[in-house]
Amino acid sequence: MARVELKDLRKNFGAVEVIKGVDLTIEDGEFCVFVGPSGCGKSTLLRMISGLEEQSSGMIEIGGRDVSRAEPSERGIAMVFQNYALYPHLTVRENIGFGLSLARRPKSEIAEKVAAVAETLQLGAYLDRKPKALSGGQRQRVAIGRAIVRDPQVFLFDEPLSNLDAALRSQMRIELTELHERLGATMIYVTHDQVEAMTMADKIVVLNGGRIEQVGPPMELYQRPATPFVAGFIGSPKMNLYNGKVAEEMGCRTYGIRPEHLALSETEGRWPGTVRHVERLGADTIVHMDAPDLGPVIARTDGSRSFAQGSTVWVTPNPEFEFRY
Amino acid sequence: MKPRQILNGGLALSASLVIFVIPFLFVLINAMKSPQEASQPDFALPERWLFWENFVTTVQTRDYALLLAYWNSTVITVGAITLLVIFGAMVGYVVQRRPSTVTRIVYMVALSGLMIPPAVVPTIWLLQSVGLFKTLNGMILIQVAYGLGFTVLLYRSFIGTIPRELDEAAIIDGAKPWQVFFKVVLPLLKPVTLTVIVVQSISIFNDFTHPLYYLPGRDNVTVQLTLYNFQSQFASQMNLLFMNILLITIPPLIVFIFFNRQIVAGMTSGAVKG
Amino acid sequence: MPAKSRISPYPYWFFLPAAAIFVVFFLVPTVASFYFSLTYWDPFEARFAGWDNYVQFFSEPYLLRGTVNTLAFAVLTSGMKTVIGLLLAVLLTSGMMGQSLLRSIVFFPVLVSTIGVGLLFQELMHPTQGAINVALAAVGIDGPGWLTNPSLALFSVALVDVWRGVGLATLIYIAGLATIGPEYYEAARIDGATRLQQFWRVTVPLIRPATTTVIILSLIGGLRLFDLIWAMTRGGPGFSSDVLASVIYKQYQAGFWGLSTAGNVILFLLIALIIAPLAWWLNRRSIDS
Numbered sequence: 001m002a003r004v005e006l007k008d009l010r011k012n013f014g015a016v017e018v019i020k021g022v023d024l025t026i027e028d029g030e031f032c033v034f035v036g037p038s039g040c041g042k043s044t045l046l047r048m049i050s051g052l053e054e055q056s057s058g059m060i061e062i063g064g065r066d067v068s069r070a071e072p073s074e075r076g077i078a079m080v081f082q083n084y085a086l087y088p089h090l091t092v093r094e095n096i097g098f099g100l101s102l103a104r105r106p107k108s109e110i111a112e113k114v115a116a117v118a119e120t121l122q123l124g125a126y127l128d129r130k131p132k133a134l135s136g137g138q139r140q141r142v143a144i145g146r147a148i149v150r151d152p153q154v155f156l157f158d159e160p161l162s163n164l165d166a167a168l169r170s171q172m173r174i175e176l177t178e179l180h181e182r183l184g185a186t187m188i189y190v191t192h193d194q195v196e197a198m199t200m201a202d203k204i205v206v207l208n209g210g211r212i213e214q215v216g217p218p219m220e221l222y223q224r225p226a227t228p229f230v231a232g233f234i235g236s237p238k239m240n241l242y243n244g245k246v247a248e249e250m251g252c253r254t255y256g257i258r259p260e261h262l263a264l265s266e267t268e269g270r271w272p273g274t275v276r277h278v279e280r281l282g283a284d285t286i287v288h289m290d291a292p293d294l295g296p297v298i299a300r301t302d303g304s305r306s307f308a309q310g311s312t313v314w315v316t317p318n319p320e321f322e323f324r325y
Numbered sequence: 326m327k328p329r330q331i332l333n334g335g336l337a338l339s340a341s342l343v344i345f346v347i348p349f350l351f352v353l354i355n356a357m358k359s360p361q362e363a364s365q366p367d368f369a370l371p372e373r374w375l376f377w378e379n380f381v382t383t384v385q386t387r388d389y390a391l392l393l394a395y396w397n398s399t400v401i402t403v404g405a406i407t408l409l410v411i412f413g414a415m416v417g418y419v420v421q422r423r424p425s426t427v428t429r430i431v432y433m434v435a436l437s438g439l440m441i442p443p444a445v446v447p448t449i450w451l452l453q454s455v456g457l458f459k460t461l462n463g464m465i466l467i468q469v470a471y472g473l474g475f476t477v478l479l480y481r482s483f484i485g486t487i488p489r490e491l492d493e494a495a496i497i498d499g500a501k502p503w504q505v506f507f508k509v510v511l512p513l514l515k516p517v518t519l520t521v522i523v524v525q526s527i528s529i530f531n532d533f534t535h536p537l538y539y540l541p542g543r544d545n546v547t548v549q550l551t552l553y554n555f556q557s558q559f560a561s562q563m564n565l566l567f568m569n570i571l572l573i574t575i576p577p578l579i580v581f582i583f584f585n586r587q588i589v590a591g592m593t594s595g596a597v598k599g
Numbered sequence: 600m601p602a603k604s605r606i607s608p609y610p611y612w613f614f615l616p617a618a619a620i621f622v623v624f625f626l627v628p629t630v631a632s633f634y635f636s637l638t639y640w641d642p643f644e645a646r647f648a649g650w651d652n653y654v655q656f657f658s659e660p661y662l663l664r665g666t667v668n669t670l671a672f673a674v675l676t677s678g679m680k681t682v683i684g685l686l687l688a689v690l691l692t693s694g695m696m697g698q699s700l701l702r703s704i705v706f707f708p709v710l711v712s713t714i715g716v717g718l719l720f721q722e723l724m725h726p727t728q729g730a731i732n733v734a735l736a737a738v739g740i741d742g743p744g745w746l747t748n749p750s751l752a753l754f755s756v757a758l759v760d761v762w763r764g765v766g767l768a769t770l771i772y773i774a775g776l777a778t779i780g781p782e783y784y785e786a787a788r789i790d791g792a793t794r795l796q797q798f799w800r801v802t803v804p805l806i807r808p809a810t811t812t813v814i815i816l817s818l819i820g821g822l823r824l825f826d827l828i829w830a831m832t833r834g835g836p837g838f839s840s841d842v843l844a845s846v847i848y849k850q851y852q853a854g855f856w857g858l859s860t861a862g863n864v865i866l867f868l869l870i871a872l873i874i875a876p877l878a879w880w881l882n883r884r885s886i887d888s
Contacts, residue, residue, distance in 0.1 A: 052788065072785075102787075337695060352719055366722050368730060419609045431618075442867055444628040444864075469617075469624075496608050570719060577710040
């Protein structure tokens with residue numbers, strides 16, 4: 001059982017409280033993503049679970065055991081770092097087997113386990129190379145291999161794909177998801193990229209300013225965001241959010257409508273606007289407008305449509321998808 | 326701060342004090358004693374703190390030899406540093422900006438100066454033939470020759486961080502090579518120049534071996550040589566010997582207090598490349 | 600229109616002033632030393648003498664002793680500076696109290712005049728009245744004749760040289776330690792490495808470039824050392840603490856200039872033959888990492 005429970009977890013750096021009372025349960029085998037803007041505390045939270053950072057108060061349980069005071073090596077976790085942390089003076093084989101050799105396991109055991117991991121991640125051809133001679137994606141796989149060989153209850157990933165280029169990132173996303181299905185292990189994954197969160201997670205935890213804004217499966221966060229922050233964070237392009245007159249009209253403090261839920265017409269509609277900029281992406285067209293009643297508006301429509309810059313276009317919200325906070 | 330860090334700190338601080346600071350305290354204490362008290366130098370505190378008396382006596386020894394020595398050392402240091410900065414920067418500049426076989430060889434030769442021990446007796450023979458033996462000018466040129474390796478090393482390394490585009494902009498504006506260097510690049514080299522000045526000053530000021538060979542005799546004696554020569558003079562006045570040691574330690578101490586950062590940067594960058 | 604001739608903005612004549620001084624005052628004597636080492640040369644005459652000087656160097660006990668001492672001294676001081684320097688650097692980057700003050704304290708002796716240091720420790724090491732032996736006597740230990748015992752004199756000077764120079768090694772190591780990212784230690788902690796294991800298996804391998812620098816710099820310095828020996832023992836008692844540099848000077852003072860220059864050449868060869876392969880070997884290993 002590799003369930004993770006956090007109870008009223010807090011962290012202060014001096015006088016600044018960066019984690020303000022987090023309660024969270026992550027079920028056995030779940031792929032849970034911590035997501036949020038820079039400085040929201042997601043990495044700090046991950047590091048506290050790993051034991052690299054000590055919490056100021058609160059409890060951490062892994063697999064039913066209280067590990068709040070345990071050393072990182074005793075928590076049944078393994079971590080994949082953003083910078084991979086591969087030892088440049090060791091080969092791939094030695095890097096993966098590093099922890100085992102520290103524990104003075106017999107050479108045959110180390111060789112066996114390393115071979116098994118190399119098989120899983122298709123690293124067989126690179127075992128005798130040094131990290132210098134590997135590409136970014138290969139290095140990331142070695143880092144994952146080092147984590148797998150520990151046979152942990154929980155895998156922790158700290159923004160592992162940030163250093164890769166876009167194409168590699170999408171490929172690695174798929175590989176990681178497949179790895180999760182194969183191993184069936186509990187995985188906690190930190191990222192600032194909501195696309196990664198949406199595509200990989202069983203459960204997303206949205207963090208803001210040291211607090212959890214919302215926890216739930218990706219589609220729930222998309223369809224039923226609990227707060228304006230979550231509404232604006234999940235979904236690309238971002239949801240249009242308005243306070244002020246429009247919100248008053250709608251009977252709330254903040255009114256939100258996603259770009260994909262705005263109908264565009266050159267002849268009639270709810271609010272008029274002037275087209276500032278049009279992005280034609282092929283499958284979609286994104287229209288950036290200024291509407292006097294609202295403010296800046298982003299609308300999304302089918303890729304076959306386009307509008308002239310400076311022209312007047314009317315937007316109409318789909319009432320089924322309006323959000324009022 | 327964790328308890329272990331405070332414990333480590335306390336232990337290390339005490340050990341370092343004993344090992345590294347006490348010898349200097351020893352100098353300080355004995356420099357203030359009377360000749361009788363200092364005849365058997367120890368850690369007993371002097372009855373009266375004779376800083377000023379000892380200071381004056383030391384300076385007056387042998388017709389103010391120490392003042393002359395400070396003057397000579399200063400002349401040598403300033404003269405050598407001036408030449409080192411200009412000539413060394415010129416070499417470092419071209420070596421960095423113009424990678425070619427020639428510049429690579431030049432760089433290797435310059436670096437070899439860091440390793441090869443100077444051939445002292447042939448150098449004396451050379452100095453005598455050009456009439457520079459036992460002269461301050463000769464000593465200056467020697468210090469420049471011996472200091473070029475390290476200086477070129479530092480300049481080359483630093484110039485690598487100045488974008489070539491600055492030179493190119495000046496050239497497009499019609500600047501000639503010497504103008505590009507002296508008007509555009511050299512002013513930007515202030516940080517490393519400061520480091521060179523600080524590090525080489527200390528090194529030249531503290532140099533004993535080379536003045537011993539190339540500046541024998543009374544006339545052009547340096548501070549280090551004076552201390553050495555005063556050993557017999559002060560055999561029965563150890564307090565004055567310690568005062569002399571104290572006086573020799575003060576200039577580098579002052580430089581260290583004010584230019585700590587430059588010294589550290591200079592030593593480590595030079596060392597890492599070398 | 601004639602083609603514009605492209606003169607490089609980085610002209611070679613920039614080398615001239617420095618080259619003139621360097622060639623005349625450094626290279627020429629160095630080259631000449633090879634010739635002069637093959638001569639008998641004293642204030643009255645200079646005649647070609649073949650290998651005589653070198654033969655003398657390796658047959659006369661006091662000259663040979665100087666060569667052996669030089670090697671022993673260099674290896675000993677280099678080894679001590681390398682090890683102690685690293686340990687100090689680790690201590691001084693651990694976040695302890697008073698850390699930056701300590702770094703300055705440890706480093707300051709590097710900047711002090713060698714003659715000053717030599718004379719100071721000569722006093723401290725006086726067999727009966729020196730503060731060191733007085734302190735030892737206070738706890739009941741009979742302090743040795745640091746500089747008066749022929750078997751001990753060179754070692755005592757080595758200790759002082761390490762006292763003086765370890766600060767530079769520490770400085771270089773501290774700079775090197777700063778380049779090791781924290782994630783290497785964090786990954787090791789997760790793998791269960793003890794602090795000792797972290798030191799041997801993370802710190803030491805990753806600090807290889809700094810180690811190379813420290814070893815090479817301290818070896819060169821140790822092989823060439825003159826002023827500390829001269830200030831503390833003048834190569835004595837007898838010639839038990841003579842090194843090549845002091846032999847060179849003594850022969851010069853005695854008027855045996857050819858012999859002295861031969862000593863210079865031997866020193867040059869020692870440095871070249873030790874440092875060049877060593878540097879190559881150490882750098883080759885770190886390229887692999």
